[in-house]
Amino acid sequence: MKKTAFWVLGILFWALSACTPPVGEVQEVEVTFKVTNVPAEYTKVYLAGDFTNWDGDALEMSPVPGESGSFTVKAKIAKESRIHYKYVGSTGVFAWAGAESFPRGINRSSFITDEGGGKASIVNEWNVQGRADKPEVEVSKIRLEATPPPGVSDTVHVAGVMNDWTHEAMTLEGGKWVKEIALDTPLSVKPDAAIAVNLADYSPWLEYKYTKGSWETVEEETPPTGQGDGNRIAYAYKVQGGVLLMEDTIKRFK
Numbered sequence: 001m002k003k004t005a006f007w008v009l010g011i012l013f014w015a016l017s018a019c020t021p022p023v024g025e026v027q028e029v030e031v032t033f034k035v036t037n038v039p040a041e042y043t044k045v046y047l048a049g050d051f052t053n054w055d056g057d058a059l060e061m062s063p064v065p066g067e068s069g070s071f072t073v074k075a076k077i078a079k080e081s082r083i084h085y086k087y088v089g090s091t092g093v094f095a096w097a098g099a100e101s102f103p104r105g106i107n108r109s110s111f112i113t114d115e116g117g118g119k120a121s122i123v124n125e126w127n128v129q130g131r132a133d134k135p136e137v138e139v140s141k142i143r144l145e146a147t148p149p150p151g152v153s154d155t156v157h158v159a160g161v162m163n164d165w166t167h168e169a170m171t172l173e174g175g176k177w178v179k180e181i182a183l184d185t186p187l188s189v190k191p192d193a194a195i196a197v198n199l200a201d202y203s204p205w206l207e208y209k210y211t212k213g214s215w216e217t218v219e220e221e222t223p224p225t226g227q228g229d230g231n232r233i234a235y236a237y238k239v240q241g242g243v244l245l246m247e248d249t250i251k252r253f254k
Helices: 002-019
Strands: 028-036 044-049 071-078 082-090 108-111 119-125 137-147 157-160 171-173 176-189 196-200 203-205 207-211 243-249
Touching: 044 071, 176 196
Parallel strands: 028 119, 137 243
Antiparallel strands: 028 071, 044 082, 082 108, 137 176, 157 207, 171 176, 196 203
């Protein structure tokens, strides 16, 4: 009887071990990307992003049968990660000249979640920010939440288009530094789109950086938004109750 019990327990332990990823192992999601309304001049489309080492391992997409101007490809990407990417049109080999073009040169961005069975799908329209397969959401406020680097106890400041790039002290709440930005007029935005706040004549986007109070202590190694100065961009990854939440992690300060 005891041998049977141990045998059953052994089988159960093996099954649980097979289904549970090791601690620290990155879980991946198989993401199906699809882009529509690609200009007819392009016979090929590539997907290039930080998850493909950009042009290093850009993925060639396949035409969608029966859908003119639509292309698709699958990629395995770390779960709960932010990615930055662009679609690149071509008549042959990969060349950045055929890439989508957004104001200030910014990239697309998406937050990867498991939508079921370890899979997810992202549908974009060529040269249009955001998810074409999701309804628009209304945003009336933007909340920046910054987690500082380990061991840093200095007050975190934020500078951006919303305060004319002055270094504004943030408020500490539960270990994160917080700044809320109320919009004069609520905006409708597609999920994952860069939000166009139009607070500066040179940029429609909400661009910003974190500092410790001066440009000599500005953060380093910011996300690859594509903006030439390395500015952060607010994307509509998560919107709840009209509040667009940007949960940022600061790697280090100068």
